[in-house]
Amino acid sequence: MTIPKPSPADARPRVSAGRRAIRTGVFGGFRRTTVWYAFVLPPFALLVLFVCLPTAQTFVEGFYRETGPDQRQFVGLDQFANLGTTGVFWDALINTVLLGVAFLALVIPLAAILSAMLNHVRRGATALKVIYFLPQLTSSVAVALIFLYVFQPDWGLLNGFLHILGIDDVPLWLADPSFGLTGSRAAVTLLAVWSGLGYFILIFLAGIQSIPVELYESAAVDGATPLQIWRHITLPGLRPTIIFLVMTGSFDAMARFGDLWTLGGPSGSPARTLQSIVMLMYQVGFVSHDTNQAAAIAVVFFVIMLVLTVVAYRAFLSREFKARS
Amino acid sequence: MTPSLLRTLPVGLLVVGLAACGTGAGTGSEGGDADKSGPPVKVLMIGYPDEDGIDAVTGAKTPGIGQLQAAFDKANPTIKMEIVSIPWGEGATGYAPKTEAMIKANEACLYEMPAAPAYGKRGLLVNLDTMIAKDPTFKNLWGDAALESARSWGPDNPKNLFYIPNNAGVRVIHWDTKLFKDWGVEPLSAKPTIQEIETKAAQMTGKNPVTGEQNYGYWYQGKYAVWQFMAIAHAMGAHWGAETAEGKLEINWDSPEYLQAMEWFVKMSAYAPKGALATEGMPQGFLTDKNVVAIIPEGENGYFIPQLIAQPQMRERFRSSYNLKGADGLGGLNSVSPLAMAASCPNKEQAWTVLKWMASSPEAQAYYFNTSGRLPVVEGGEKSVPQVAELPDGAIVFDQVRTTDAVYPWAAEQPRFALQAQLEAALAGKVTAKQALEQAQKETDDWLSKQ
Numbered sequence: 001m002t003i004p005k006p007s008p009a010d011a012r013p014r015v016s017a018g019r020r021a022i023r024t025g026v027f028g029g030f031r032r033t034t035v036w037y038a039f040v041l042p043p044f045a046l047l048v049l050f051v052c053l054p055t056a057q058t059f060v061e062g063f064y065r066e067t068g069p070d071q072r073q074f075v076g077l078d079q080f081a082n083l084g085t086t087g088v089f090w091d092a093l094i095n096t097v098l099l100g101v102a103f104l105a106l107v108i109p110l111a112a113i114l115s116a117m118l119n120h121v122r123r124g125a126t127a128l129k130v131i132y133f134l135p136q137l138t139s140s141v142a143v144a145l146i147f148l149y150v151f152q153p154d155w156g157l158l159n160g161f162l163h164i165l166g167i168d169d170v171p172l173w174l175a176d177p178s179f180g181l182t183g184s185r186a187a188v189t190l191l192a193v194w195s196g197l198g199y200f201i202l203i204f205l206a207g208i209q210s211i212p213v214e215l216y217e218s219a220a221v222d223g224a225t226p227l228q229i230w231r232h233i234t235l236p237g238l239r240p241t242i243i244f245l246v247m248t249g250s251f252d253a254m255a256r257f258g259d260l261w262t263l264g265g266p267s268g269s270p271a272r273t274l275q276s277i278v279m280l281m282y283q284v285g286f287v288s289h290d291t292n293q294a295a296a297i298a299v300v301f302f303v304i305m306l307v308l309t310v311v312a313y314r315a316f317l318s319r320e321f322k323a324r325s
Numbered sequence: 326m327t328p329s330l331l332r333t334l335p336v337g338l339l340v341v342g343l344a345a346c347g348t349g350a351g352t353g354s355e356g357g358d359a360d361k362s363g364p365p366v367k368v369l370m371i372g373y374p375d376e377d378g379i380d381a382v383t384g385a386k387t388p389g390i391g392q393l394q395a396a397f398d399k400a401n402p403t404i405k406m407e408i409v410s411i412p413w414g415e416g417a418t419g420y421a422p423k424t425e426a427m428i429k430a431n432e433a434c435l436y437e438m439p440a441a442p443a444y445g446k447r448g449l450l451v452n453l454d455t456m457i458a459k460d461p462t463f464k465n466l467w468g469d470a471a472l473e474s475a476r477s478w479g480p481d482n483p484k485n486l487f488y489i490p491n492n493a494g495v496r497v498i499h500w501d502t503k504l505f506k507d508w509g510v511e512p513l514s515a516k517p518t519i520q521e522i523e524t525k526a527a528q529m530t531g532k533n534p535v536t537g538e539q540n541y542g543y544w545y546q547g548k549y550a551v552w553q554f555m556a557i558a559h560a561m562g563a564h565w566g567a568e569t570a571e572g573k574l575e576i577n578w579d580s581p582e583y584l585q586a587m588e589w590f591v592k593m594s595a596y597a598p599k600g601a602l603a604t605e606g607m608p609q610g611f612l613t614d615k616n617v618v619a620i621i622p623e624g625e626n627g628y629f630i631p632q633l634i635a636q637p638q639m640r641e642r643f644r645s646s647y648n649l650k651g652a653d654g655l656g657g658l659n660s661v662s663p664l665a666m667a668a669s670c671p672n673k674e675q676a677w678t679v680l681k682w683m684a685s686s687p688e689a690q691a692y693y694f695n696t697s698g699r700l701p702v703v704e705g706g707e708k709s710v711p712q713v714a715e716l717p718d719g720a721i722v723f724d725q726v727r728t729t730d731a732v733y734p735w736a737a738e739q740p741r742f743a744l745q746a747q748l749e750a751a752l753a754g755k756v757t758a759k760q761a762l763e764q765a766q767k768e769t770d771d772w773l774s775k776q
Contacts, residue, residue: 088743172599257417267745270602272746282417287737
């Protein structure tokens with residue numbers, strides 16, 4: 001087969017055709033993908049409208065003070081300085097962190113153990129998973145209303161049960177502002193664990209089932225005990241799962257609101273022990289009508305969450321990504 | 326799917342999505358008569374049923390908000406009014422953020438607006454004195470005391486009338502005649518004093534001599550104990566302070582009278598069930614044969630009036646007395662429902678007519694009562710709700726509405742939450758009454774300094 005030698009006259013048109021082909025390729029590709037950009041546009045527009053713009057506006061509001069209808073005064077960092085000197089803000093922040101840490105410290109080991117046990121259940125595993133997960137599907141306000149009766153000290157379900165067991169000196173739960181294991185903080189932590197356990201179990205279960213079976217088989221051949229297998233295979237294999245749950249669980253715990261508001265009311269009763277940072281933000285903004293101060297709280301909260309994310313990424317996630325690549 | 330359809334679908338979805346986002350919340354009525362000119366007067370109402378229904382507890386019929394709309398349309402054929410009805414809700418979906426959003430977006434002219442003075446302070450409401458001055462037909466049906474009590478500071482005037490009450494709640498002291506009889510204690514008087522309550526509550530705490538059940542002499546709603554405390558303190562001669570001509574609040578919790586009141590409250594909490602601090606509302610068994618609490622202060626209309634109407638057999642057992650009164654003859658939380666006009670309202674004259682009708686007409690007063698047990702606030706309003714007058718203590722209930730303490734301008738502000746939190750700590754025995762008041766004062770002063 002002979003290939004005709006291109007004449008000098010043919011050369012220019014051939015180059016142009018190449019460029020045209022590239023251009024056509026780029027624009028053709030763009031045209032072909034336009035439709036997908038169009039699909040992305042509505043949710044993106046909604047994200048900008050309902051998340052990005054309000055977030056930006058919140059940052060701006062934190063630097064102002066309302067002085068009248070449609071009037072405001074730039075006050076610089078005053079709103080933030082006020083927060084720093086307000087004991088109520090620090091109490092709410094400490095409460096939020098305490099409740100979050102207590103929740104994670106309970107729910108993660110409990111979910112890890114239950115998921116490992118569930119993994120060995122041969123009959124009824126699906127039914128058990130559904131039962132564990134059901135509270136997660138229930139509205140947090142509805143759950144809180146039910147637990148209001150569960151924890152009621154005088155005629156509640158839990159203390160009624162304790163009375164049946166012969167315990168007369170029953171805990172006061174939501175009427176006790178102490179830090180103890182039977183105080184209001186302990187009660188709402190139990191509520192959160194009951195409500196969130198199913199989700200944590202399912203994620204752990206997925207993590208356990210992603211660990212290669214061969215590892216377990218080798219360990220069995222080597223004569224490892226179940227505890228050794230758990231310690232040296234299951235737990236290390238669950239590291240990414242635990243990191244994921246600690247991170248997402250921390251964010252959820254920090255942003256906790258619905259159930260605490262229902263149980264504690266606007267002042268986080270009893271004695272502000274149930275007032276989280278988001279509750280304080282809501283109370284200041286929508287009960288006391290100081291939207292600028294509430295915006296300052298929101299900005300501080302945003303920064304805390306951002307720092308938490310960056311620290312968690314640097315400490316755990318970046319290493320996970322590197323290990324996987 | 327064809328390419329052209331693929332291209333147009335997302336755009337269509339976006340338009341539909343944005344249109345859906347723009348749809349108003351609530352159950353706005355379906356426009357009005359075609360011959361009514363001008364834009365409708367929009368009214369935000371809170372907590373009324375969307376549809377006709379039946380009360381799940383009492384079995385009584387509850388008229389939907391459409392019935393109030395229909396009654397207005399019938400009485401005012403020349404004015405187009407549109408009700409936007411929202412529920413009280415909870416937290417982030419509660420009425421407060423919705424009200425804030427609506428008034429900032431100039432969505433309505435009239436607002437049923439808890440904490441109206443706070444909105445007025447921000448310059449968002451009309452001083453209704455200006456409407457009264459222009460209205461030669463205006464009659465003060467609410468009484469001078471009620472309107473004086475409604476006045477509060479605004480940017481241009483220290484004594485604005487930012488709202489007119491359209492209905493009211495009430496807080497009375499209930500007492501269980503059966504428990505009094507079982508214990509052989511004299512009935513509670515119509516206007517009980519601090520001493521009488523203390524003595525009788527102490528006598529009726531313990532094992533009931535007839536039934537053997539554990540009885541309690543006293544009760545308090547833990548989460549809202551601050552209002553009970555204010556009634557006690559007022560009866561003991563305490564006064565919270567004042568609002569200056571510049572709109573600044575001067576608040577003093579740390580006084581001998583408040584100390585005495587808090588110490589008394591803490592002492593009385595020993596006669597209440599241990600879990601009262603965690604409660605809101607009435608004790609378990611209230612208005613039933615299972616009740617074990619003898620004296621139940623802060624009984625709110627919604628907790629007892631519809632129930633007693635539905636259960637005539639309980640009327641003689643559960644009686645009502647006045648709330649604690651101070652030397653001025655007043656006492657108990659002023660829990661009127663304020664109806665206010667937005668400064669941005671474009672048709673104020675029509676809105677003023679609507680406001681007056683909503684706040685005074687017999688039809689509206691009856692509607693508020695039939696849906697939520699709220700009581701009339703106008704003179705002669707008793708006639709709109711004859712069911713209440715028939716109760717053994719109906720006269721006390723109506724009179725208590727007229728003899729409350731003045732409105733607290735700090736009712737939704739940080740001083741309330743500071744006092745409530747410290748009161749709870751004192752009731753839980755974590756701090757002394759003195760420490761609680763000192764801390765509440767410190768937090769209040771901190772807030773006041775940043776006003």
